[in-house]
Amino acid sequence: MTEFKPGDILKSIDGNNIKIIRFLASGGQGDVYEVEYKGERKALKWYRTFGTNKKKFYENLKNNISNGSPDKNFLWPEALTTTINNSFGYVMKLRPKEYHELSEFIIARGVKFPSFKAAIEVCLKITSAFRILHNKGYSNQDLNDGNFFINPDTGDVLICDNDNVAPNNTNMGIIGKPRYMAPEIVSGHNKVLPNTQSDRFSLAIILFIILCNNHPLEGKRWVSIPCMTPAFAEQIYGNNALFIYDENDRSNAPVDRLQPNVALRWKYMPDYIKDAFKKSFSREAILNPSKRLRETDWLKVLTRFESEIVKCDCGNEIFIHDASDTKCEKCGRIYNVKHKLKLPEYSLTIARGTWLYRCQLGSCNDTEALNPILHSVYVISNGKKVLCLKNEMGKELKAITTSGQVRMVKPNELVPVLTGIKFIVFDKEIKII
Amino acid sequence: MPNIIDTTEMVKKVLPIIYVLDTSGSMSGEKIAAVNEAMHETVDVLKDISEKNPDAQVKIAALAFSTGSRWITSENTLEDLEDFVWTDLVAGGTTDLGNAISELDKKLSRSELLKSEVGFCIPVILFLTDGHPTDSYINILKNANKNNTWFRHATKIGIAVGEDADQEALARVVGNSEAVISVHDNDTLKALIKVASITSSMVNSKSRTSSDTNNAVEIINQTMQMLPCKGVTLNKSSSSETKKTDNNSSDYTIIDLDESNW
Numbered sequence: 001m002t003e004f005k006p007g008d009i010l011k012s013i014d015g016n017n018i019k020i021i022r023f024l025a026s027g028g029q030g031d032v033y034e035v036e037y038k039g040e041r042k043a044l045k046w047y048r049t050f051g052t053n054k055k056k057f058y059e060n061l062k063n064n065i066s067n068g069s070p071d072k073n074f075l076w077p078e079a080l081t082t083t084i085n086n087s088f089g090y091v092m093k094l095r096p097k098e099y100h101e102l103s104e105f106i107i108a109r110g111v112k113f114p115s116f117k118a119a120i121e122v123c124l125k126i127t128s129a130f131r132i133l134h135n136k137g138y139s140n141q142d143l144n145d146g147n148f149f150i151n152p153d154t155g156d157v158l159i160c161d162n163d164n165v166a167p168n169n170t171n172m173g174i175i176g177k178p179r180y181m182a183p184e185i186v187s188g189h190n191k192v193l194p195n196t197q198s199d200r201f202s203l204a205i206i207l208f209i210i211l212c213n214n215h216p217l218e219g220k221r222w223v224s225i226p227c228m229t230p231a232f233a234e235q236i237y238g239n240n241a242l243f244i245y246d247e248n249d250r251s252n253a254p255v256d257r258l259q260p261n262v263a264l265r266w267k268y269m270p271d272y273i274k275d276a277f278k279k280s281f282s283r284e285a286i287l288n289p290s291k292r293l294r295e296t297d298w299l300k301v302l303t304r305f306e307s308e309i310v311k312c313d314c315g316n317e318i319f320i321h322d323a324s325d326t327k328c329e330k331c332g333r334i335y336n337v338k339h340k341l342k343l344p345e346y347s348l349t350i351a352r353g354t355w356l357y358r359c360q361l362g363s364c365n366d367t368e369a370l371n372p373i374l375h376s377v378y379v380i381s382n383g384k385k386v387l388c389l390k391n392e393m394g395k396e397l398k399a400i401t402t403s404g405q406v407r408m409v410k411p412n413e414l415v416p417v418l419t420g421i422k423f424i425v426f427d428k429e430i431k432i433i
Numbered sequence: 434m435p436n437i438i439d440t441t442e443m444v445k446k447v448l449p450i451i452y453v454l455d456t457s458g459s460m461s462g463e464k465i466a467a468v469n470e471a472m473h474e475t476v477d478v479l480k481d482i483s484e485k486n487p488d489a490q491v492k493i494a495a496l497a498f499s500t501g502s503r504w505i506t507s508e509n510t511l512e513d514l515e516d517f518v519w520t521d522l523v524a525g526g527t528t529d530l531g532n533a534i535s536e537l538d539k540k541l542s543r544s545e546l547l548k549s550e551v552g553f554c555i556p557v558i559l560f561l562t563d564g565h566p567t568d569s570y571i572n573i574l575k576n577a578n579k580n581n582t583w584f585r586h587a588t589k590i591g592i593a594v595g596e597d598a599d600q601e602a603l604a605r606v607v608g609n610s611e612a613v614i615s616v617h618d619n620d621t622l623k624a625l626i627k628v629a630s631i632t633s634s635m636v637n638s639k640s641r642t643s644s645d646t647n648n649a650v651e652i653i654n655q656t657m658q659m660l661p662c663k664g665v666t667l668n669k670s671s672s673s674e675t676k677k678t679d680n681n682s683s684d685y686t687i688i689d690l691d692e693s694n695w
């Protein structure tokens with residue numbers, strides 16, 4: 001059924017050999033093979049269909065290749081093949097074996113996130129990748145659960161299936177995957193085309209799924225639909241879409257018995273995360289694409305969320321609310337918050353491995369949002385474990401000691417966590433309390 | 434905080450794939466053997482696809498028609514692929530297509546085959562025949578389209594086996610001559626059943642294009658792309674009568690949204 005067999009040799013348009021090693025998988029648009037290209041193992045995607053306009057599709061792909069990958073986490077097209085039998089393909093990096101597709105996490109047989117912290121890290125990586133993509137003027141236009149290869153242990157993410165990526169408001173014919181398309185696309189009957197704003201709706205769906213393993217628009221109303229015809233689908237995913245936690249209309253609330261993941265988890269989500277989702281799937285954001293959360297809005301709340309999860313001695317994860325002592329749900333022990341950082345908008349628990357990023361200090365430039373500022377580590381000093389904050393800024397950081405003296409902290413230098421120490425970063429004062 | 438390791442699978446709608454297979458005398462020998470072989474393999478592949486598919490849980494049913502019709506699979510529920518084994522069909526008798534359609538009309542109902550707590554994706558029905566209907570099916574078909582919302586909305590695909598298959602009848606049954614494929618040799622028939630089943634099972638997981646028309650045509654197009662192309666032709670005899678018949682969905686948008694019609 002496949003076009004090529006192991007050993008077949010194709011040519012890239014710049015004359016390099018692409019040797020087929022083996023068939024890997026089929027997708028909706030084409031087949032993927034493992035190949036050898038310029039002495040390295042790569043993946044080849046070979047097309048069966050090309051959206052609506054083959055020439056435009058080819059030219060766009062060629063453009064994307066010459067512009068280069070927006071970021072190292074994209075499995076970006078690297079080389080085009082010559083045309084054979086009216087079709088062609090492109091070479092990209094091969095997915096390493098530790099990476100799993102998001103769909104494997106959704107079906108939850110075997111492949112799972114080891115912790116919420118890891119799941120949030122994945123949300124951060126995905127959001128950050130799309131921030132970069134959008135900043136470069138591209139939109140994905142087919143953002144769905146097939147776009148991500150995830151390493152659950154490190155939280156690293158590779159973005160795949162980038163062939164429909166095009167300059168914002170230029171469309172290659174693909175309008176998206178059912179259940180992941182923005183409402184205006186679903187209700188647009190092929191006349192409304194995807195763009196950066198519709199990407200943002202799809203992104204919010206993905207983030208919700210990673211955190212809750214349930215689709216944000218599939219509750220009671222979805223369950224009661226006998227048959228998902230286009231007309232019914234429009235009610236669930238189109239302009240009439242209703243968030244399963246919509247505060248004003250509970251008619252699409254989750255069905256606890258059938259949807260235990262979200263039923264269990266939602267109540268534990270911190271308010272700022274709940275609010276971000278409520279806003280993302282509000283009537284307003286459904287009907288008006290400009291009201292959707294931007295990637296930086298997500299980075300702000302996700303970095304906060306990540307830093308508020310600590311591990312209890314029993315191994316259970318605890319969500320710390322408002323940087324105050326919190327009881328472990330599993331063993332009942334109280335987790336003592338000994339120190340916190342008073343930020344302009346909230347207080348942050350300082351535990352082992354807490355990161356502080358630029359976007360947690362207030363509004364900032366999109367490209368700087370995930371620049372690290374401080375990172376907490378334990379060091380052994382005079383035989384004792386001391387919690388310290390490490391300057392991760394890559395440049396000097398101004399600190400004010402408890403006695404009021406100004407000290408410049410060099411990159412990678414450590415400051416012990418002591419109540420009263422202040423830092424002045426980007427004209428903001430943050431204080432250890 | 435609950436333990437994230439306790440995550441369970443996200444609930445999915447059920448995608449019924451229903452096989453309506455001609456087991457008349459003319460199918461006996463190599464043809465029915467090819468169908469049986471294809472179905473054994475198809476069941477295995479679909480089981481695997483269904484497990485990995487985050488969008489739909491595939492379940493199947495099979496109705497054989499010859500002199501009368503009978504369910505190969507359970508009569509009152511769709512088969513879960515998890516523990517399903519294909520029982521070989523034996524060919525013999527006439528080609529009572531009308532009887533098969535009337536059986537579908539009876540069983541495509543929420544109190545019969547289509548029971549589920551979470552609801553369904555649009556069912557796919559694959560009709561396979563190598564001959565001409567021997568009973569009168571036209572009025573039965575009209576009634577099924579009129580009275581059975583499931584049948585009307587189902588994604589219907591016709592497979593015409595060999596020269597003698599009544600393509601016109603198949604086109605009428607599936608409501609669209611573009612949704613009929615003709616196949617002329619047994620190897621291709623085997624491949625076709627398998628590939629058409631695979632593409633049907635993934636129809637909800639495929640990204641859409643702005644030129645997509647309907648599921649049946651999408652499944653056929655993709656099936657054609659994935660087949661080794663010899664021995665199979667797309668039915669091009671698009672006489673205006675059969676090109677698109679009763680089930681042009683726009684006529685039914687209003688009742689479609691009334692849950693009691695299902």
Ligand SMILES: Nc1ncnc2c1ncn2[C@@H]1O[C@H](COP(=O)(O)OP(=O)(O)O)[C@@H](O)[C@H]1O
Binds near residue numbers: 043075094095146
């Ligand atoms: N770079 C890659 N390395 C390894 N496997 C890949 C790679 N890209 C895609 N695949 C595999 O091929 C499948 C289909 O690829 P995809 O690009 O999603 O196809 P389509 O967009 O046509 O649906 C994926 O689900 C994945 O299993």
Ligand SMILES: [Mg+2]
Binds near residue numbers: 028
């Ligand atoms: Mg894809």
Ligand SMILES: [Zn+2]
Binds near residue numbers: 313316
């Ligand atoms: Zn504990």
